[in-house]
Amino acid sequence: MKQLKGTSLFVKALKEEGVDKVFGYPGGMVTDIFDELYKEDDIEVILPRHEQALVHEADGYARSTGKVGVCLVTSGPGAANMVTGIATAYYDSVPLVCFSGQVPLNLIGGDAFQEVDIIGITRGICKYGVILKDRKDLGRVIKEAFYIARTGKPGPVVIDLPKNIMVEMGDAEYPKEVNIRGYKPSTGVHIGQLKKAMGLLWKAEKPLLLIGGGVNIARAGEALTKFVEETQIPVVTTIMGKGAIDTTHPYYIGNVGMHGEYAANMAVSECDVLYSIGTRFSDRVTSKISEFAKKAKIVHIDIDSAAISKNIKVDIPIVADAGEALNAMIKYAKCCDTKEWMEILRKWKEEFPLVMRPSKGVCPEAVIEYINRNFERAIVVTDVGQHQMWTTQFLELTKKKQLLTSGGMGTMGYGLPAAIGARIGNPDCPVICITGDGGMQMNIQEMATAVAQELPVIICIMNNSYLGMVRQIQELFYARHYSSVCTRKRKGCDARCGGPSSKCPPYTPDFVKLAEAYDAFGIRVEKEEEIAPAFEAALRNTKAPTILEFLIDQKEMVLPMVQGGKPLTDMIMDY
Amino acid sequence: MKKRWISLYVENYSGVLVKVAGLFSAKAYNLDSLTVGPTEDPTVSRMTIGVISDDATFEQIKKQLNRCVEVIKVIDFTNIPIHRDELLYIKIASADKSDREEVFRIAQAFKAEVIDCDMEQILIRCVQSEQRNDSLIQLVHDNFKNIEVVRGGSVAIESISML
Structure with missing residues (x-):
């Protein structure tokens, strides 16, 4: 069997995953990997000036392109500095693979120089994390990391790479397939449940769509716009959902929440069906839970089953990707009579528009x-x-x-x-x-x-x-x-x-x-x-x-x- | 709030126990008992978890566990007939002859075993439900001085005969 050094397989893996940019900060435990990257023409290594910022940079790269952002840092302080960046990506569902160097396996546990248990530290703030303990697992672990980061509800994955394993010779193959028995992201939409949910919309007098970041992550803005235009149902967004539909669109009311627009917050409070997609109903969106959308039946579509009924009780839960759900919804869309409801919303918007008062200096x-x-x-x-x-x-x-x-x-x-x-x-x-x-x-x-x-x-x-x-x-x-x-x-x-x-x-x-x-x-x-x-x-x-x-x-x-x-x-x- | 039981199939590698336990502490779920051990497949471990929670929280707990990559399967034991036992050791020190005779009688009544003793101490082992172990501990606690209790947490498996 063909053999490769760990670092060579690492670089091969990145290339097979289509990675051409790595946000990396070198240090003692990753010098072998950086040496391998030095020889590589197809992968550009970007050197930030701090590992927290490094992760944010990979995050901005990932959010704006839809690709997985790749981070590479050294052990100890390098890894620990990533923490805030990883948590930031986790709470906004950003796909990242964060590689940290680690001291050689035989030194782990001995409080070696620049040794921290980064997998332990990040356990609660990443989608998945694992320390590599055997050279034979290297290819599989990287393959799984990319798969877990980008599928389902995306998120950051942390892989800890002990120095000795990265210089060890081993299998040269990078796996083509992934099979993780504990991780099967749901695909498809339960059409029966979806029809039931949409049935509520057709019967509603004051229907409202609440759109969260999930719709932007699924890049389903066009499908949403089409659905809105066919049904004429007004839309409010969370901050993360903003932009899913043009903000100049006549059916777009505004952001909801702590600093939401008056009309949008009133709309949520007065609607009779709140049809929400890709939001986890954070406290900044709902404010006082017991008063939230009190008059409405609530539909909640989310890819994360744990997001459903976590913060608010919903009437119809649907576990699905926002894009798949919207595409299915378009098929059954019909025009609703929302003229009166839109009139009320328009009045609220006119009564309390978003404006800043004139101030000193630059507004x-x-x-x-x-x-x-x-x-x-x-x-x-x-x-x-x-x-x-x-x-x-x-x-x-x-x-x-x-x-x-x-x-x-x-x-x-x-x-x-x-x-x-x-x-x-x-x-x-x-x-x-x-x-x-x-x-x-x-x-x-x-x-x-x-x-x-x-x-x-x-x-x-x-x-x-x-x-x-x-x-x-x-x-x-x-x-x-x-x-x-x-x-x-x-x-x-x-x-x-x-x-x-x-x-x-x-x-x-x-x-x-x-x-x-x-x-x-x-x-x-x-x-x-x-x-x-x-x-x-x-x-x-x-x-x-x-x-x-x-x-x-x-x-x-x-x-x-x-x-x-x-x-x-x-x-x-x-x- | 009531006590409920869950069984988990999880990957058998380091960090999985702390991942599951960490989830409970991070989300302020009330973990009452957790046991883990390998199964017939050495790559899979099985956990038996006892939690005290309300209905909504219990649903969340199951979903949050399901979401962990390391968790292969979550089984809710609420409506499933199961066998569930906990290993309990009670050591009684400074027990005189009549004390020891009393311990033997109690052990017999509880279907526990006396597994070790000398002229001053006596050790009983009981494999029962955790409630029954609670009663045994209470009884021994009320009647003897210098006791030492070690309990293992419950393990459970689905019944065969649906009893």
Whole structure:
């Protein structure tokens, strides 16, 4: 039988899986693999500057392309740094295969240098994880990893590779087939159950479709749009589901949830049939469970049987892939009389439209509006915080636009690396990162990666010199106790400062200088009329990232807001 | 809230036990008893799990277990006739002659066995349902000083005769 070194089979496996990009950070226990990759022309290794960002980059790459993102890091700290990235991918169902180096098998358990039990650490935050204990299993384990990551409800898989196994000779074959007896992702749709569910829609007076991230993962937006047009049933989305149908579509009402649109939250609360696809009814969507869609019969279609009846009780559960379900639904679609219901929804939208009040400095809505009007095609990536919610509220999404955001974990520091990954996966598509001064600094080192990769990502920093989302909570619910949220605060400042004044130190850091330090471009925008020229300048930088720092009003809030634990109808509309 | 029993067929490799146990602690499910051992197929282990939960949580537990790649099959024992036993050892120290005679009588009544003794100590083994073992422990606890209890958790298998 033909023999191959472990590292050679590893590279062969990646090629057979169609991998041409690996996000890798070297270290002692993976030098053999990196040496093998050095000799390889068909796989590009991208070197991020931190392993957390590395996983976010693979995540942005995977979300934007639909391919599996591949991570390769060393043992110990390299592996441990991946944790937040893996959890982020897990909670948003992103297919990743994360390889970590490990100390040789004979050293495991002896507290060797850079030894951590990464499989133990990540057990609760990945779809599957295993340590390789025998060279003969190498091919099968990698094959299974890719299969598990991309099928069913996608997710990250962690494979721990002890150094001695990777240099051992063994079977050269990479398996063609997968057979895992404990893992048979469900395919097909139970048509009887589906017809029963749709029967509810035909009888409903106020039917509503609630669309979650599952529809985007299944890339079933077109099928959804077709179904909506044939049935004339209005649609609301979760943040992860946003963009499944054009946001300009007449039957699209808006996002639901904590910072959802008034009309959308009212629609969920008043509808008589809530037909939901690919959402797990997270607390940010439902708010107070006992008041959620109280008047409605609920249909729940999800690929994950455990998502059904986990958070809310449903009347008709259907375990199916969102795409397959929608394709089947189209076959039975018929037009519903939703004129009166749409009229009610339209009135709500007119009564309480999503608008920002005029403010000092640059209005975040104006920045997002600029993107809406001037980018026909784009991948917009956010970090986490106020800017993220504004983006999910105001960003228009059409077929040619995509939104990537950390919805489940809400990981600050996600934005910049995910944008880098998205651009690497889509070298011809404009990529815009919308971030805050807080989140940007959680993975600021990735500016170096973007510069090294010559990626013209446009990074919009909504800088209010505060950790704004927490500040907003303190403003509303903690008597303006601005506890640990000011990013300008110095030792000499009043410990219980009540807000900015003329004595405040300047912004920290100076993002324009920082951009220059990384050999990138930086522009500070302080007035509305500077928005357009700033974007135009950024678009001229075709080989390097540009930071556009927008100085926004500290008082700017994300509204509406439903306080945690309150019913969805209990929205704070103004402040 | 009531006690329920599940049987799991799982892959027999390291990390699977902690995966299943970790699921219970991570999701705050109330794990009451867990036993595991290999089956007639050395690559497969079988777990017997006792949980205390309400109906909705129990449904979730089964689904969450089913979702684990390492779990091959989940069997809900709620409506299935089963044989279920738990191994229990009770050691009684400082037992005088009359104590030891009493222990023999109790063991006989409980269909337990006295398997070891010297002039001061006596060891009984009981293989019964965990409720019956509870009663035996209670009885011994109330009547003797210096007792030592070791119990193994329940194992269960589907009945043949549907009794």
